[in-house]
Amino acid sequence: MRNKRSAARLSEPDAAGNGLIDRRIFLGTGAAAAAAIGSIVSPHTAMGADPLPVAPWMRVPGSPFVGYGQPSRFEDKVGRISASPPNAPGTGAARTPLHRLDGMITPNGLHFERSHSGIPDIDPDAHRLVIHGLVKRPLVFTLDALVRYPIESRIAFIECGGNSRLLYQQDPAPVNVQALHGLLSCAEWTGVRLSTVLDEAGVEPAAKWLVAEGADAAGMSRSVPLAKAMEDALIALYQNGERVRPSNGYPMRLLLPGYEGNMQVKWLRRIKVTEGPTMTKDETSKYTMLLPDEKSLQFVFPIEAKSQITQPSPGLTMQGPGLYEISGLAWSGYGTITRVEVSADGGKSWATAALQHPVLPKALTRFRMAWRWNGGPSILQSRATDDTGYVQPTRAELITRRGINAYYHFNGVTSWAVGESGEVKHVYA
Amino acid sequence: MSTRDCVLATAAIVGIGSSAAVADSPNLGRVAAPEEIASWDISVDPDGAGLPVGSGTPKQGEAVYAAKCVACHGEKGAGKPNDPLVGGRGTLASGQDPIKTIGSFWPYATTIFDYVRRAMPLNESKTLTNDEVYAVTAYLLYLNGIIGESTALDAQTLPRVKMPNSDGFVPFSRGK
Numbered sequence: 001m002r003n004k005r006s007a008a009r010l011s012e013p014d015a016a017g018n019g020l021i022d023r024r025i026f027l028g029t030g031a032a033a034a035a036a037i038g039s040i041v042s043p044h045t046a047m048g049a050d051p052l053p054v055a056p057w058m059r060v061p062g063s064p065f066v067g068y069g070q071p072s073r074f075e076d077k078v079g080r081i082s083a084s085p086p087n088a089p090g091t092g093a094a095r096t097p098l099h100r101l102d103g104m105i106t107p108n109g110l111h112f113e114r115s116h117s118g119i120p121d122i123d124p125d126a127h128r129l130v131i132h133g134l135v136k137r138p139l140v141f142t143l144d145a146l147v148r149y150p151i152e153s154r155i156a157f158i159e160c161g162g163n164s165r166l167l168y169q170q171d172p173a174p175v176n177v178q179a180l181h182g183l184l185s186c187a188e189w190t191g192v193r194l195s196t197v198l199d200e201a202g203v204e205p206a207a208k209w210l211v212a213e214g215a216d217a218a219g220m221s222r223s224v225p226l227a228k229a230m231e232d233a234l235i236a237l238y239q240n241g242e243r244v245r246p247s248n249g250y251p252m253r254l255l256l257p258g259y260e261g262n263m264q265v266k267w268l269r270r271i272k273v274t275e276g277p278t279m280t281k282d283e284t285s286k287y288t289m290l291l292p293d294e295k296s297l298q299f300v301f302p303i304e305a306k307s308q309i310t311q312p313s314p315g316l317t318m319q320g321p322g323l324y325e326i327s328g329l330a331w332s333g334y335g336t337i338t339r340v341e342v343s344a345d346g347g348k349s350w351a352t353a354a355l356q357h358p359v360l361p362k363a364l365t366r367f368r369m370a371w372r373w374n375g376g377p378s379i380l381q382s383r384a385t386d387d388t389g390y391v392q393p394t395r396a397e398l399i400t401r402r403g404i405n406a407y408y409h410f411n412g413v414t415s416w417a418v419g420e421s422g423e424v425k426h427v428y429a
Numbered sequence: 430m431s432t433r434d435c436v437l438a439t440a441a442i443v444g445i446g447s448s449a450a451v452a453d454s455p456n457l458g459r460v461a462a463p464e465e466i467a468s469w470d471i472s473v474d475p476d477g478a479g480l481p482v483g484s485g486t487p488k489q490g491e492a493v494y495a496a497k498c499v500a501c502h503g504e505k506g507a508g509k510p511n512d513p514l515v516g517g518r519g520t521l522a523s524g525q526d527p528i529k530t531i532g533s534f535w536p537y538a539t540t541i542f543d544y545v546r547r548a549m550p551l552n553e554s555k556t557l558t559n560d561e562v563y564a565v566t567a568y569l570l571y572l573n574g575i576i577g578e579s580t581a582l583d584a585q586t587l588p589r590v591k592m593p594n595s596d597g598f599v600p601f602s603r604g605k
Contacts, residue, residue, distance in 0.1 A: 086510035087501055088551055117551060130466050131458065138466060139458030148455050200454050211472050217554045219547035221472060270469055279475045279537045281544040285529060288598060292523035296534075300601040334603075390603075405527050 016351035018344035019372040023354045026325065026370055080110060081178060090118025093160065094247075095182025098310045102327065104356070104364045105155075106185035108240050112261075113247040114160050114183065116282075117218035120267055124251040127215065129197075129235070133272035136202030143251050146235060149192040154234060154257055155363045157186040157331045159303050161260035161287045164410040167395060168402075172428045176314040180414065180426065184329070186364035189255045190238035194271075195230045203273055211278040212254050215269035222263045223277035224256065228301070232257050235268060258302045258333030258362040260409070262287055292403040302333030305392050306411040307340055307367070307384035318422030321375035326353075330365045332386035339385040340367040346379035346415065346429040347394065353382070361387075378418040379429045395428060473543040477588030480542065484583035485564025487571035493561045494568050497550045506530075506572050515572045518593060532573030536598055538590035541566045563587070 015022045071078065078100045084092035094113040096106055106112075113119075124143045132138035160183035166173040173180065203226070210229055213221040224233070234255040236244055244250045249266030256264050262282055277283065277299070289297040307330035312318060326344075330337045337359060341350035353367040367382070383392040395412035415429040473479040485493075494506075502508060506515035517528030527533075531541060546562045548554050557565070567582045576582070576590060 088511070091551075117548060117554065130461060130469055132461065132466055132470070137458075138461040138463075140461045140465070141458050145455075145457035148457055196454055197458060200456060200458050213472065217548070217551075219471065219554070221543075221547070272470065272472060274474070276474070278472050278543070279540055280472070281540055281548075284537060284540055284598070285531075285535050289601075290521060290527055290529075294521045294523070294597065296598050297601040298598040304603075403523055405523075 015369075016343065016345075017349035018376075018378055019374055020326075020342060020344050020349075020351040021323075021370040021372055022351075023325075023368055023370045025323075078110070080112070081182070082113075088117075090115055093162075093183055095178050096185050097178045098182055098184065098308075098329065099177045099313045099316055101310070102366070104186055104329070104358075104366050105240065106187055106364075108187070108242065108245050108248075111185040111187060111239070111245065111248055112158075112160065112183045114162075114261060115216065115218075115247070115266075116220045117216050119246050120216045121246070122215060122250060122267060127251050127269070129252065129268060130270045131197055131201045131273070132270070133210070133274055134204040134207040135198070135273050136204065137200075139197065139201045141197065143237070146192050146197075146252070147237060149196055151190055151237075152193060152234065153188050153190040153238075154232070154255065155186065155188045155358075155360050156255060156257040157184065157303075157333075157362065157364045158255075158261045158264055159184045159306075159331070159333075161262050161300070161303075161408045164306075164414075165407050167410045167412060167414065168399070168404045168406060170404060172426050174314075174426060176426075177308060177310055177414075181308050183261070184331075184364075186331075187240050188238075189234060189236040189244075190241075191234040191236040191252070191255065194233035194235055194254070197235070198229060198271075198273070201273075206275050207273045208275055209277050210271050210273045211280065212263075212265040212268060213270040213272075214249075214265045214267040216267050220262075220265060220282065221278070221280045222265055222282055223274070223280060224254075224259075224263055225301075226273070228256055228259065256301075258335075260287065260301060260303060260333075263301065287408055289402065289406040289408050291406060297406075300409050303331065304409065304411045305332035305334065305337070305384045305386040305390045306330070307337075307382040307392060308414045309342070309380050309382050309416060312380070312418065312424050313416055314424045314426055316424060318373060318418060318424070320422065321373050324371050324373055326369040326371050326380065328353075328367055328382050330355075330367055330382070330384035331363065332384065332388075332390070333362060334390065335387040336361040337365040337384055338387050340365070341383050341385075342367075342369040342371075343381045343383075344371055344378050347381055347413070350383070373418065375420060377420060379427065380416045380418060380424075381413050381429070383413050471543070471547050473539045473546075475537045475539050475588065477539060477584055480539070480584035480587060481559045482584065483559035483563050484581050485560050485562070485567050486581045487564075487568045487576070487578055489560075490564035490566065490568025490571075493557070493565045497557070497561075498565065501551065506569060514569055518573075521594070521597070530573070531569055532575060532593060534594050534597070536592055536595045538566070538570060538575075538587055538592055541569060542587060 080094035082094035163183035236255040309328035353369040356366040398412035417427040501511040517533030
């Protein structure tokens with residue numbers, strides 16, 4: 001988070017209560033900025049300051065080239081956090097540090113991971129993909145064969161169906177955005193359309209589903225509607241330009257844009273075309289939402305429209321009153337984000353945020369809003385709308401419908417309370 | 430211009446995420462013989478399709494459980510340090526802390542066989558024989574009071590086991 005102009009008073013029009021301002025104030029163009037020009041004062045005219053030093057790294061040559069680059073050693077706090085059950089160190093999840101990133105793309109080393117029995121060390125030359133079941137010709141593919149097919153890219157978010165589940169709890173978890181919402185990432189995925197290899201195998205008319213299976217020790221498997229497979233599914237071979245990382249399915253994973261992450265089977269080794277769903281462990285005992293009437297919703301596939309503010313957020317303490325940029329992420333598994341609204345007064349008033357281009361379907365969308373923090377208590381919220389007209393609900397609305405035991409697919413509004421000290425906390429509001 | 434170049438050129442015009450039609454395919458998939466892929470075809474449908482030859486009883490399964498499962502899932506499936514496999518009936522109602530086990534939650538008995546065969550025991554998955562998987566499935570169903578102590582399970586009887594929560598699932602529709 002950047003403190004833009006500490007304590008500079010601008011005569012800008014408010015966009016919503018408690019200091020939200022039209023973001024054009026930052027851009028130097030548009031009515032808001034034009035109205036403000038002339039009233040900007042320079043608050044930091046230094047008197048008697050020492051000359052700026054010439055740093056040591058300007059005096060000697062820097063380090064030589066390396067084969068595969070790494071982030072600056074000063075960025076060593078930027079990492080995933082993970083948790084595993086007892087006896088199973090490779091089982092569990094590692095979360096993306098959303099509060100330390102900007103833009104819409106997640107670096108490959110920080111993409112979230114969810115694994116059910118560790119990360120397999122797959123020799124790509126020995127890996128095979130089998131397509132069988134209700135097809136005219138069961139087929140086996142090598143990786144070398146697949147890379148010769150027409151290749152496409154999709155910039156797509158992947159979110160674990162269990163992301164944000166702590167917000168179902170009765171009391172707000174005192175943790176940061178990474179711990180709450182970090183099972184969310186976005187990458188450019190590049191590979192072969194699944195429909196291409198299904199067409200080559202020749203899908204039988206009775207087929208309505210398929211079951212996709214990974215080559216990990218858990219043989220993770222999920223049923224997928226055939227319609228989705230034919231619509232926009234990819235066998236992803238590349239992630240942000242390089243081969244898919246082992247933690248994300250090397251040498252190939254299923255990509256189902258907009259669907260819950262668990263279905264986007266990593267280490268893809270087998271697709272069996274079927275008439276109905278296979279009712280695997282992860283589509284019955286897990287990834288189903290238990291409701292107050294004791295029924296569980298099954299086959300909850302696309303992620304509903306959702307958003308959260310990443311800066312400021314817990315752990316990023318405000319540096320005194322002044323002008324700040326509020327920034328966050330919005331996404332929908334049903335389509336494209338059309339609007340994100342931000343509130344600084346706990347939802348009493350809302351202002352429309354700027355959406356950073358490109359704004360793509362089923363991808364993370366970065367939004368930005370200007371805020372003059374007056375130093376007083378504030379509650380920051382964001383809510384997203386997608387091109388189906390769906391508006392992200394409040395937490396209370398979601399809990400009223402689903403109760404507190406639904407566990408999966410929480411997409412209600414998140415609230416950050418900013419205290420007078422500048423500390424930011426997760427609250428329910 | 431090759432087919433691939435045509436597709437790429439079309440994709441470039443339409444942009445990332447385009448749905449450029451693939452008119453032809455390199456056809457590089459090798460036709461697989463049934464016996465070649467039989468060992469990979471480990472998914473089991475709720476109607477029992479995919480279940481192998483073999484059988485097992487709760488008593489046989491008790492021995493398998495003691496050797497392979499108890500360290501993680503506790504005595505008689507009570508759980509700890511990992512997931513409980515037994516109990517929890519009646520905990521799904523609103524206002525309770527739900528305990529989701531095979532007995533209280535899982536809708537299909539076939540899923541137990543499918544999952545145990547592919548994923549358990551955690552540190553040596555796919556090492557149980559089909560008879561052992563049937564047996565440990567039978568033992569877990571017996572511990573949950575779903576089948577009798579002497580019921581043998583096989584490819585015919587397992588799909589017919591009625592699970593307590595088999596009517597507990599409804600397909601999602603938007604807005605829920």
